[in-house]
Amino acid sequence: MPLPPLNDRMITGEQSYATIDQSISSMIIDQKRHTRPWWIMFCFGIMGTGLLGVAITWLVYQGVGIWGNNVPTAWAFDIVNFVWWIGIGHAGTLISAVLLLLRQPWRNSINRFSEAMTIFAVMCAGMFPLLHTGRPWVAIYWLFPYPNIMGLWPQFRSPLMWDVFAVSTYFTVSLLFWYMGLVPDFATLRDQSKNRYTRVLLAVACLGWRGSNQHWHRYEQAYLILAGLSTPLVLSVHSIVSFDFASSIVPGWNVTVFPPYFVAGAVFAGFAMVLTFAIPIRKLYKLEDLITDRHIDWMAKITLATGLIVSYGYTLEMFYAWYSGNPHEWDMTYLRRLTGPYSWAYWSLIICNVVAPQAFWIPWCRRNLVVVMIVCQFVSMGMWLERFVIIPMSLTANYLPSANRMYYPTVWDFAMFAGTIGFFITLMFLFIRFMPVINIFEVKDLLYKMLGHHDTQVSEAPVEMPEPAVGRSF
Amino acid sequence: MSYGGSTSAGTYALVAEFVSAEQLLAAAEKTSEEGYSVVDAYSPFPVHGLSDALRFHDVKVPWCIICAGLCGSFFGFTLQWYTATIDYPLNVGGKPFNSLPSFFPVTFESTILFSAITALVSMFALNGLPKPYHSIFNTPGFQRASKDRFFLAIEKKDPKYDTEQTKAFLESLGPVAVSEVEA
Numbered sequence: 001m002p003l004p005p006l007n008d009r010m011i012t013g014e015q016s017y018a019t020i021d022q023s024i025s026s027m028i029i030d031q032k033r034h035t036r037p038w039w040i041m042f043c044f045g046i047m048g049t050g051l052l053g054v055a056i057t058w059l060v061y062q063g064v065g066i067w068g069n070n071v072p073t074a075w076a077f078d079i080v081n082f083v084w085w086i087g088i089g090h091a092g093t094l095i096s097a098v099l100l101l102l103r104q105p106w107r108n109s110i111n112r113f114s115e116a117m118t119i120f121a122v123m124c125a126g127m128f129p130l131l132h133t134g135r136p137w138v139a140i141y142w143l144f145p146y147p148n149i150m151g152l153w154p155q156f157r158s159p160l161m162w163d164v165f166a167v168s169t170y171f172t173v174s175l176l177f178w179y180m181g182l183v184p185d186f187a188t189l190r191d192q193s194k195n196r197y198t199r200v201l202l203a204v205a206c207l208g209w210r211g212s213n214q215h216w217h218r219y220e221q222a223y224l225i226l227a228g229l230s231t232p233l234v235l236s237v238h239s240i241v242s243f244d245f246a247s248s249i250v251p252g253w254n255v256t257v258f259p260p261y262f263v264a265g266a267v268f269a270g271f272a273m274v275l276t277f278a279i280p281i282r283k284l285y286k287l288e289d290l291i292t293d294r295h296i297d298w299m300a301k302i303t304l305a306t307g308l309i310v311s312y313g314y315t316l317e318m319f320y321a322w323y324s325g326n327p328h329e330w331d332m333t334y335l336r337r338l339t340g341p342y343s344w345a346y347w348s349l350i351i352c353n354v355v356a357p358q359a360f361w362i363p364w365c366r367r368n369l370v371v372v373m374i375v376c377q378f379v380s381m382g383m384w385l386e387r388f389v390i391i392p393m394s395l396t397a398n399y400l401p402s403a404n405r406m407y408y409p410t411v412w413d414f415a416m417f418a419g420t421i422g423f424f425i426t427l428m429f430l431f432i433r434f435m436p437v438i439n440i441f442e443v444k445d446l447l448y449k450m451l452g453h454h455d456t457q458v459s460e461a462p463v464e465m466p467e468p469a470v471g472r473s474f
Numbered sequence: 475m476s477y478g479g480s481t482s483a484g485t486y487a488l489v490a491e492f493v494s495a496e497q498l499l500a501a502a503e504k505t506s507e508e509g510y511s512v513v514d515a516y517s518p519f520p521v522h523g524l525s526d527a528l529r530f531h532d533v534k535v536p537w538c539i540i541c542a543g544l545c546g547s548f549f550g551f552t553l554q555w556y557t558a559t560i561d562y563p564l565n566v567g568g569k570p571f572n573s574l575p576s577f578f579p580v581t582f583e584s585t586i587l588f589s590a591i592t593a594l595v596s597m598f599a600l601n602g603l604p605k606p607y608h609s610i611f612n613t614p615g616f617q618r619a620s621k622d623r624f625f626l627a628i629e630k631k632d633p634k635y636d637t638e639q640t641k642a643f644l645e646s647l648g649p650v651a652v653s654e655v656e657a
Binding site for chain 2: 145161179222226229444
């Protein structure tokens with residue numbers, strides 16, 4: 001049976017500027033909208049955060065020996081989780097910056113919380129390499145160039161140093177971009193808030209924004225340029241992350257396809273995570289008119305497209321191992337990935353990342369939210385496995401068979417990973433409760449454009465009564 | 475039609491309130507044609523074309539950003555070059571001290587970092603923010619400027635400003651209200 005055509009509008013329902021305000025800002029102003037599901041998720045997140053605290057405390061006290069890392073597998077869960085989290089963040093920047101430059105106005109209703117997701121994911125990511133140093137409080141002079149009394153400087157020829165600069169710049173720029181988007185929305189909330197303290201707090205946060213044309217003029221210039229800066233930045237960040245591996249000589253790492261393949265993988269995992277959060281939140285807070293089935297459909301398509309790029313990456317890795325004629329490369333691929341003790345990880349990865357997203361070719365699957373959620377979980381898991389396959393697995397078998405050693409994670413590896421997931425959930429749900437989840441002014445702008453620049457049905461003639469703008473339904 | 479007036483001694487501006495962005499755009503265009511120059515408009519979202527209608531052209535922000543970007547590249551590169559060749563030369567795998575290709579990523583990242591920070595800071599600085607108090611907030615009903623109303627203010631500083639004439643002119647534009655706002 002053919003499906004009914006999708007409502008192609010990017011905002012649906014009876015809408016005016018006031019109803020948009022109502023659906024978004026009431027999530028902050030009317031705290032009663034947060035009911036039991038919010039508390040359940042928040043408690044879940046807090047428990048994870050507690051676990052993270054325990055894992056970090058024990059790690060700092062006891063040292064990285066509590067992890068399963070060994071020699072030759074010096075990089076294991078910590079780096080896997082770092083790359084996974086950083087990748088998840090990338091969808092946020094892609095949505096907010098790249099889609100802005102490509103003039104895709106549908107991004108306006110999903111960019112805010114994907115940006116929040118970026119920031120929280122980078123926070124989770126940053127913990128791992130820092131703690132991997134064992135003594136992060138000493139690591140400052142290893143990582144940051146500052147004139148110290150030892151007369152030492154960091155080694156800028158190393159991709160690890162590039163990583164420090166890329167990730168810290170990425171975090172800073174994402175935070176600036178996010179805050180800049182929030183300023184006009186804070187002003188909207190300030191004007192609607194009834195509580196005096198909230199109003200003062202919001203007035204401070206919005207820096208006294210008054211929506212003047214001169215403000216908007218410079219605001220749009222700066223916003224567009226920031227988007228233009230973030231676009232190469234996001235590409236550079238995951239490329240540089242992949243240089244950590246690609247510029248080495250370890251079999252399984254030394255592949256030139258890594259930068260584009262890592263970036264595509266990042267976007268792939270990121271969109272899966274955006275969908276994982278967007279679907280329940282739009283349901284819980286009745287935002288279906290702003291995050292429509294159309295959005296879900298498009299995001300699923302992007303997930304499919306990036307999934308295909310990632311699949312191409314797997315094929316090319318395989319081809320490269322054979323075509324390079326390097327026996328170590330081929331041993332890595334054949335004896336370690338396709339067969340051997342870790343082959344379950346490789347084949348699960350193929351099922352999760354190559355097979356599962358193919359469901360998105362079918363329109364029915366893209367519109368069935370349960371299917372979308374399931375596929376997204378596969379993708380998240382698959383992308384984690386991909387990093388597991390690349391990072392520790394490649395290290396377990398080196399050039400000298402005498403150096404080969406299996407890697408087994410410990411309970412603390414899992415505890416810290418689960419802990420960061422909890423931390424991420426906590427931050428996301430705090431964000432949902434206390435900040436505008438959808439960019440209010442950009443959705444109004446979208447509505448204005450959708451109305452064909454006829455934002456009300458009032459005529460040119462003077463209107464006697466200050467009627468609210470007339471809603472139109474889509 | 476107007477909210478109660480006050481003496482023009484402490485007046486900041488005459489402010490007209492519109493219900494739609496279209497009306498605001500048309501009104502802004504007419505205001506500029508009429509010869510008013512110290513005019514500003516207030517809207518809940520950026521209305522494209524409004525700057526043109528108000529004859530407001532400003533490219534300071536992009537210039538600040540490019541200057542900062544150049545400083546960033548200079549800083550990033552010089553930092554690496556100085557530390558790697560002069561202050562702490564270290565032979566790593568026989569690579570030259572001044573390993574130019576390896577210095578690109580950090581140079582690039584610091585370019586972006588400097589530009590991005592400048593984008594935010596220069597935007598707020600040129601807009602005169604943060605500014606906790608502004609006379610426009612005295613406009614009756616101005617809290618809707620961030621919601622669904624559009625305001626046009628002709629400031630008293632305008633050479634053509636004349637309480638009666640300007641008020642009559644604004645009322646001819648079809649606003650829902652015109653008010654004289656105290657400074």
